[in-house]
Amino acid sequence: MTMTERPRRALRLGVSFAALLWTGSALAAPAPEAVPLPPQANQTLAHDIFRDIVEVRSVHDAGTKGVADILVKYLKANGFTDQEISYVPEAKFPSQVNVVVRLKGKGEGKPVMWICHMDVVDAKADDWTVPPFKFTEKDGYYYGRGTSDMKDEDAAAAASLIRLKQEGFVPDRDIIVAFTADEEVGQDQDGPAYLLKNAPKLVDAGLVIDPDGGSGEIENGKRLDFTVETSQKTYVTYTMTVTNKGGHSSEPRPDNAIYELAHALVRLSKYQFPFRTNATTRLYFKAVAARQSGQTRADMLTLAASPKVNLKAATRLAEDPAMNAVLHSTCVATMLNAGVQENALPSRAVATIQCRIMPDETVDGTKAALEKVIADPAIKVAELGFLTRGPASPPDPQVLSSVTKVVDAMWPGVPVVPVMAAGASDALFTRDAGIPSYGVGGGWNDIHDIRMHGRDERMKIGTYYQTVEFTYRLMKELGDAPEVN
Numbered sequence: 248m249t250m251t252e253r254p255r256r257a258l259r260l261g262v263s264f265a266a267l268l269w270t271g272s273a274l275a276a277p278a279p280e281a282v283p284l285p286p287q288a289n290q291t292l293a294h295d296i297f298r299d300i301v302e303v304r305s306v307h308d309a310g311t312k313g314v315a316d317i318l319v320k321y322l323k324a325n326g327f328t329d330q331e332i333s334y335v336p337e338a339k340f341p342s343q344v345n346v347v348v349r350l351k352g353k354g355e356g357k358p359v360m361w362i363c364h365m366d367v368v369d370a371k372a373d374d375w376t377v378p379p380f381k382f383t384e385k386d387g388y389y390y391g392r393g394t395s396d397m398k399d400e401d402a403a404a405a406a407s408l409i410r411l412k413q414e415g416f417v418p419d420r421d422i423i424v425a426f427t428a429d430e431e432v433g434q435d436q437d438g439p440a441y442l443l444k445n446a447p448k449l450v451d452a453g454l455v456i457d458p459d460g461g462s463g464e465i466e467n468g469k470r471l472d473f474t475v476e477t478s479q480k481t482y483v484t485y486t487m488t489v490t491n492k493g494g495h496s497s498e499p500r501p502d503n504a505i506y507e508l509a510h511a512l513v514r515l516s517k518y519q520f521p522f523r524t525n526a527t528t529r530l531y532f533k534a535v536a537a538r539q540s541g542q543t544r545a546d547m548l549t550l551a552a553s554p555k556v557n558l559k560a561a562t563r564l565a566e567d568p569a570m571n572a573v574l575h576s577t578c579v580a581t582m583l584n585a586g587v588q589e590n591a592l593p594s595r596a597v598a599t600i601q602c603r604i605m606p607d608e609t610v611d612g613t614k615a616a617l618e619k620v621i622a623d624p625a626i627k628v629a630e631l632g633f634l635t636r637g638p639a640s641p642p643d644p645q646v647l648s649s650v651t652k653v654v655d656a657m658w659p660g661v662p663v664v665p666v667m668a669a670g671a672s673d674a675l676f677t678r679d680a681g682i683p684s685y686g687v688g689g690g691w692n693d694i695h696d697i698r699m700h701g702r703d704e705r706m707k708i709g710t711y712y713q714t715v716e717f718t719y720r721l722m723k724e725l726g727d728a729p730e731v732n
């Protein structure tokens with residue numbers, strides 16, 4: 248198991264928490280034909296790119312070269328020159344290829360950059376009802392691994408950039424799309440991390456859009472909201488280890504590694520990190536309160552109103568696990584390993600503690616808090632590994648208003664809601680590099696039928712072409728937005 252494999256699912260769950268609260272009546276969806284779509288030729292192009300890249304099994308072991316080559320082929324066939332396309336295999340992992348393409352602007356301000364991972368998690372053909380690495384059109388959906396995470400967005404970004412190029416659009420600032428390697432497993436081979444370190448000039452952006460986080464949310468066929476991810480909790484895992492000289496189980500002693508660890512875990516189970524809010528979660532509470540009633544609505548408005556947390560309101564809201572996750576850092580025991588055989592006293596007991604830390608809190612500070620809570624210096628707390636932590640990006644009014652403008656034009660009446668995700672994505676790396684980064688996908692997910700990383704992953708056909716149109720419009724909007732850095 249790797250560290251970065253798991254947060255992906257968490258990210259999507261994090262994004263969906265907005266909708267979990269949506270108990271009020273939702274806005275009626277406009278008739279599908281009312282939503283603007285790209286011109287037919289661009290739809291055909293978007294379809295073909297999508298089909299071709301879904302059929303490449305770009306999992307961690309295989310690398311992203313296959314997808315990269317296809318994208319380069321389409322970009323070149325549609326007007327992009329060698330100078331505009333950078334093909335960047337990773338030095339130590341040459342099958343992990345990144346492609347950075349740039350639509351030149353007038354040089355007014357730093358570029359805006361999309362980051363789009365080309366890799367997917369693997370899929371077992373036996374678990375699926377259709378072949379996972381074949382692009383299958385069925386029942387109004389496109390099926391295949393990556394159709395919702397995130398080859399749909401990859402193809403949309405490629406097709407939109409090509410459309411802008413073909414239309415002769417010259418943005419105020421450069422528009423960059425970085426198609427990147429190995430987000431799902433990441434670590435040494437993660438594309439954005441590699442580019443920032445080894446090819447910083449290619450990714451010298453003032454603003455990053457990561458379509459992997461944030462998206463429209465649908466429930467029972469109704470559009471609920473459109474989330475924009477402005478911050479993420481830091482993902483970090485610790486181990487707690489007790490060692491003991493052990494002995495024969497026929498002669499038990501009071502000092503027992505399992506008991507000692509168990510006592511520490513009980514103390515941990517009763518501990519809660521202090522409730523906190525930040526600029527993003529206060530905006531979020533304000534937005535969702537509008538659809539709530541009674542005490543929940545009042546509590547949300549209370550929390551939205553002031554950085555000073557009202558404990559009673561937070562405590563009530565935190566009864567909902569999804570709310571609890573956004574109200575403070577959390578650490579929870581997830582694995583336990585102790586003893587060697589049934590008739591030996593345990594010489595070792597280890598618990599795995601998984602933490603999601605608020606963006607402005609530290610990994611070291613959390614470790615210190617854990618040590619204090621378990622109150623047993625004989626138990627060693629160690630960091631098992633953590634992802635780069637990126638600071639929260641301020642919920643920038645200009646970025647939010649650009650997104651809102653495009654959302655309003657395409658799906659009138661759908662509220663744009665800033666969220667803090669409980670998981671991690673590649674935006675962590677760009678935030679860590681000091682680039683304000685926002686999770687803005689153009690896709691729509693049915694919150695009760697999330698198939699990312701799961702079997703029979705699919706994308707509604709009509710939704711896909713809306714995603715393409717949204718991407719095109721947002722590129723145009725942000726390419727010319729005057730206040731962007």
Ligand SMILES: [Zn+2]
Binds near residue numbers: 255397459
């Ligand atoms: Zn993804």
